[in-house]
Amino acid sequence: MGLECPKAVVLVSGGLDSATTMAFAQSQGFLCYALSIDYGQRHISELLFAKALCARLKSVEHKVIKIDLTQLGGSSLTDLSQKIPTGEAIGIPSTYVPARNTIMLSVALGWAEVLRARDVFIGANAVDYSGYPDCRPEYIKAYENLANLATKSGVEGSAFRIHAPLVDLKKSEIIKLGHKLGVDFSQTVSCYQAEPSGAACGACDSCRIRKEGFSVAGVEDPTVYI
Amino acid sequence: MGLECPKAVVLVSGGLDSATTMAFAQSQGFLCYALSIDYGQRHISELLFAKALCARLKSVEHKVIKIDLTQLGGSSLTDLSQKIPTGEAIGIPSTYVPARNTIMLSVALGWAEVLRARDVFIGANAVDYSGYPDCRPEYIKAYENLANLATKSGVEGSAFRIHAPLVDLKKSEIIKLGHKLGVDFSQTVSCYQAEPSGAACGACDSCRIRKEGFSVAGVEDPTVYI
Helix, strand or coil: CCCCCCEEEEECCCCHHHHHHHHHHHHCCCEEEEEEEECCCCCCHHHHHHHHHHHHCCCCEEEEEEECHHHCCCCCCCCCCCCCCECCCCCCCCCCCCCHHHHHHHHHHHHHHHHCCCEEECCCCCCCCCCCHHHCHHHHHHHHHHHHHHCHHHHCCCCCEEECCCCCCCHHHHHHHHHHCCCCHHHCCCCCCCCCCCCECCCEHHHHHHHHHHHHHCCCCCCCEC | CCCCCCEEEEECCCCHHHHHHHHHHHHCCCEEEEEEEECCCCCCHHHHHHHHHHHHCCCCEEEEEEECHHHCCCCCCCCCCCCCCECCCCCCCCCCCCCHHHHHHHHHHHHHHHHCCCEEECCCCCCCCCCCHHHCHHHHHHHHHHHHHHCHHHHCCCCCEEECCCCCCCHHHHHHHHHHCCCCHHHCCCCCCCCCCCCECCCEHHHHHHHHHHHHHCCCCCCCEC
16 A cells, blocks of 8 residues: 555454455545454453454454443443343343443544544444444434544544444344455454353354344354354 | 432533633532543643542542553644644644544543433633644534434433633633632643643743633632642
């Protein structure tokens, strides 16, 4: 890629969605600056997979910013005394982390402004997902609006774009897209309580959605289960 | 205050504006949960003054969340190799920290959701200020809109309110309001490069605005200068 490629900040978690999002951003000609947030998630193997992903896809840089959300509590994903629910949830499940995407996008926005990048990518998805409010298209739109009021670059007229290329796709469609882009799904982890090796429980919401996605897409599922 | 008082998360920095904001929130009957962000600001005495403020005003709780924004750079407030500008700035000055208020409000929003509080207070001000984009009323409004799309509580119909009670006030009016509410200004620090004791440089933008505010308000200025 040449020097004229635009820069983008890409939020990466080490999961299937963010791996596909980063591969997609690259396919669109963006130079990717990857950002992971270490917020105290119990599936810390995510961050190891994020690091390996950035090395494989050759991101220009990969920053990990620590924000201890366990201090706030309120989620089974950050509170080890709570159990991760299995089976289909009614309403928004306990794995929801209050304001997580808003916090992550805000750090991404800050970095984008420093880099003079106008594009931020997030792998949010509102079809086959856990029902989190901060994954919906109307949320992404509202964030983009905020970003342009919040920043020096926005005020000076260089508009920010928040890209959520997966937001309207089914899990099976995301898997097909990632497959086409050459994403190595064996090196992604989606499970809410994955082992340090990345081995998945196979029972949580995230595992259930992922497993079904591979089956519907007709793509071989390389996930290692416990 | 009784058990029925509503809860509010209040962002406190240890400065004059956030001290007045917290005193104002209390005067409106809110139980205050104070939140400070340790983002790597060079004027770390802020956080000591914030702690003392919360003790004096008897906040229900005071959390300090660490987010290392020095990793992102781009501001003379977090980059010790840059000099703090003095005198009147043209445009948005180098003390602007990219996306700072957006990041701080996002953590406040997360905590508010956990507490089942619907109110968040921030001491942003768009009159006598440094021209930061994320201090303007239209920014606050856009954040409130986002907050209601971002959260479980918002989706379930219990609307969030982002209060910026100082947003339209002149510095002298803020000082008069704080004075009326009994704020001890000698225990607040505004200087961008305050000494650990809180002693102010008297030359930076923040010192200049504060000094003039006291003079116009006709309130005795208790600030200790270096």
